[in-house]
Amino acid sequence: MAAAGALAAAAIGLVALVLGLGGVAGSAWTVVVDWLVPLGGLELTLDPLAGLFLVLVGGVALPASFYAAGSAERSARGALAYPVFVASMCVVPLAANTMTFVIAWELMSLASYFLVLHEPEERASVRAAWVYAVMTHAGLACLLAGMLLMGAWTGSLRFADWRAAAPGLGAGARGVVFVLLAAGFAGKAGVIPLHVWLPLAHPAAPSHVSALMSGVMIKLGVYGLLRAGLDWLGAGPAWWGVAVLLAGTVSSVIGVLYALVDNDLKKLLAFSSIENVGIILIGVGAGMLYHGAGLEGLALLALAAALYHTLNHATFKALLFLGAGAVVHATGTRNMEAMGGLIKRMPWTAACFLVGSAAIAALPPLNGFVSEWLTFVALLQNTRIAQPMLNLVFALGVAGLALTSGLAMACFVKAFGITFLALPRGDAAARAHEAPPAMRAAMVALAVVCVALGLGATLVVPALVTVAGALTGDRAPVAVGDWLTLGVSGGFATLSTLAIAVALGAALALPLIALRLAGAARGQRRYETWGCGRMLQTPRMEYTATAFADPFRRVFGFFYRPEKRLDITFHPGARYFVQRIEYANPTRSIFDDWLYRPALDALRSVAHRARAIQSGSANVYLAYIFAALLLLLALA
C-alpha cells in the first residue's frame, strides 16, 4: 500500500519536474475548469516563477518517493495522504485564483497534518500535529482575510486582475493586505516568531515527508511572499522590504542558534530550515528594497540569490533529512547522544550526509556557498541606495548573514561529527546497518545534485535571473566568462566554482605526490587514542553533543537562558554515599515564555470568564438570541 502511494507520488513528481522545467524555459499556459471549484472555477497558470517551484516539488518528491518505496517500513499509514500532499503542493504555485489557491493550500496543510500524525499512539506526535494544525489554520485565516479584502477592493478573485488593479489601490489598503498575506505566508515558511510548529511537526513525520516539508512546503510560504510582495500587489514602499529583510535576519540567526543546541538530529535539521528560510528572506527583502528604489539590476541579483538558495536548500535539506531518516531507521533513536561511529557501519549514508553538511555550511565549491555568495554580493552593493538608515539595515543583514554562516558551520560540525564519527555511544549505534539500496540511491542522487548546482552555477543563475525578471524588470546583471565564471554587476565580483574545484583537486593531489616523491615514511601504525594513561578508551570519554554546544550556550546565554538542575540522592544512612545524581541543563524558549504562553493564558482566562454565560439551559440561550436580535435591530 505504502509503496503504491510512494510510486504514485513519484509519478506526480516526475510530471511536475517536466512541466516546471518547461515553465522555467519559458512555456506558459492556462487551464480553466469552470465546474470543478465554486467561485471562479479551477484556474491554473504556468509562468516562470510557478515553473521554478514546480521543479522544486518534483525534484524533491522524486527521490523522496523512491526512498519511501525502498524503506523497509510497510505500514499503510499515509498511503493516501502522501500522494495528495505532493499533488497539492504542485497545484499551489500554479493556482491563478483565490479559490484554487486556498483549496490547494488547505489540502496541502491537511495532508501534511495526517502525515505528521504518523504515530498517533505517541503523545509528542499528537501534540506536534495539534500545534501544527492550530498554527497553519491561524495562517490560513490571515491569508483568507487578506485575499478576501483584496477581492472586495479590486472586485475580482483572480490574481491577474489584482496585478492590474493593485497600483490603483491606496497605500493603506495595500499595506493591510500585505501584512495579512505576509503573516499567513511567513507562518507557513516558519519565520520567527511564527515558527513554533516547525520544530515539532517536521521531526514527527516520516523522514521522506520531513524532507518534503522542510525542502519544499515551507518554500511555498516563500513563494507566496514573493507573489504578494512583488507581483500581486506591485512594488511596495520601503518598509515592506525592510520588514522582510529584518525578519529574515532574525530568523536566520535565531534559527541556527536553536539548531546548535538541539540534540535531536531531526529537530536540529528542522531548526536549520528556519535559518535557511531566513537567508532566503534576506535576499527577498533586499530584492524588494532594490526594486522599490528602481535599481532593477540589483533587485534581480538579490532575487536570483534568494531563488538559488531556495533551490539549494531544497536539495541539501532533503538529502540531510533522508540521511537522518536512514540513521534513525538504523539506530532507532533521534537522540544524537546515543549515536557515534556510524561512518564505519553506514559509509554511504555518512558520505552523503557529509556532502549535505558541507553544502548547508556553505563550503566552497558546493551549492550552498554559491547562493550565500550571491546574497552577500547583492547586499554589499547597497550604497547605491543613498539613504543611511536603509544602508544600516543592509549592514545588519550582512552581519547577520555572516554570523549565521559561521554558526551553521559549527552546527553541522556537530550534526555530522557527533552522529557519525568516533566511537558509538550506544548499543543500537554499534549494531547499526547501512540503508537499503533504494534509499542509498535517493541520497546519492541528491548529493550529486548538490555538487552539480555548485559547479554549474553559471548555468543556473541566468535561468533564475530570467525567473526573477518575470517579477520585476529585465536587465541582466550577470555575465558568464571562461571557466564558468560568474561575473556580477559589471565586475563588482566574480566567482568560478569550477576553477576552485579543479584547483582544490589539484592541491589535494599535490602533497600526496610530493610526499611520495620525497620518500616520506609511508606506512602508519594503528593504535588507541591517547587517554592520559588510561588503559581503555570508552565512548564515555568522548565529547558529547551537549558539551560541544556549551560555548554557544554560554556566549548566547541571554538568549537561551539555560537552567541547571542538579538532583543528588544520598544514601539514607550516610551522606558520604551518593546513590544517584541527576543533572539536566535545559534551555528555555523565550518565544514560548514571553509570547505564546501569555497569549494562551489570556485566551484561557477569557474562555474561563465566558463560561459564566454558558449555563446549559435552553431557555437562557433563547433569551440570548432574542437579546442579540434586539441589539442588532437597534444598531441597524
Added chain:
Amino acid sequence: MIATLLIALGQVLVAGAGAPLLVGVVRTLKARLAGRRGPSPWQPYADLRKLLGKEPVVSTTTSWVFRATPYVLVATMLVTALVVPILVARPALGFAGNIILLMYLFMLGTFFLALAGLDSGSAFGGMGSSREVAIAALAEPTIILAVFALALRAETINLGDVVERLAREPLLAANPAHLLAFVAFFIVMLAETGRLPVDNPATHLELTMIHEAMVLEYSGRYLALVEWASAMRLFVFMTLLANLFFPWGVTSLAEPVPLLLGLLALAGKLAVLAAALAVLETTVAKLRLFRVPELLAGSFALALLSVTAVFLVP
C-alpha cells in the same frame, strides 16, 4: 599564459616556503623579547622535516575523515595562495573568487579540522573542536564587515581591484574608517590563526589549548601537513592584512623587477607585522575562553563603526 602559470607557482612557493619562516621569526622575536636566545628562525623547517620522516600513529577510533583532513587543510591553503594578492595584484585564480570566497575557504579548513578533532574520540579533540568553531563563528561577522568597509571605498570586492584602486589612490586609505577596519581585521586575524590573547600556540596545557587540542592525535607526516597548513594560514592572513590595507609594492605587471620589488616589500611589511605580533603576544596574557567573545564583539563594533562611517561621510 606561461607568465601566469609561473606567477601562480611563485605565489604558492612564496606562501608555502615562506610560511614556516614567518612562524619561526615570530617565535625568535618572542624569545628575544622575553630575554631568551630562542631557536633559530629556521627551526620550523627542521621540525617539519623531522615529522615527515616519522611513522604516524593513527587512532583505531578514527575514520577516513581524520586521515583526509591534513590534505584538505593543505589544499585549501594552497588555493588561497592562488587567490590572495601576494606578489601580484591579480593572481592566477583571482578571477575565481573574492574575499568572500577566501573566508569560506578558511571555513572549509576549520570544518574538516573540527571534524577530525571529534573523530579521535578523546575529550581533548572534542573540546578543541567545540572551542575552535565557536571562535570561528563569532569572528565571521567582523571579517565580512571589515571587508565591506574596504569594498565600500574601493567599490568592488575583487581583491585585485581593491589592491589596485588603493594603490592608485592612497588618499582613499587615509581616513578613520580604514583604520577602524584595520584594527577589527587585526583582532580577527589573531582569533582565526590561534594567537594570543585568544589561543596560545605554545601551550599544551589541557584546559587552555584550542588549536593544539584539536590536532593532539596527529603525528608523523599528518602532523607535518597540519602544522604547515596552519603556518600558511598565518602567512595568508598577514599578507591579506598587509596588502589589502597597505597595498604598496604589489604589482600589476608580470615582469621580474617589479615582482622582486614586490617580494621585498612584502617581506618588509610582514616583518613589521610579525614584530607587532611578537610584541603583542609578549605583553598580553591569554584571555579566559569566555572573555574571548567580548574581544570579538569589540572588534565587531569597530567594523560596524567603520562601515557606518562610510555611510555617513561619503
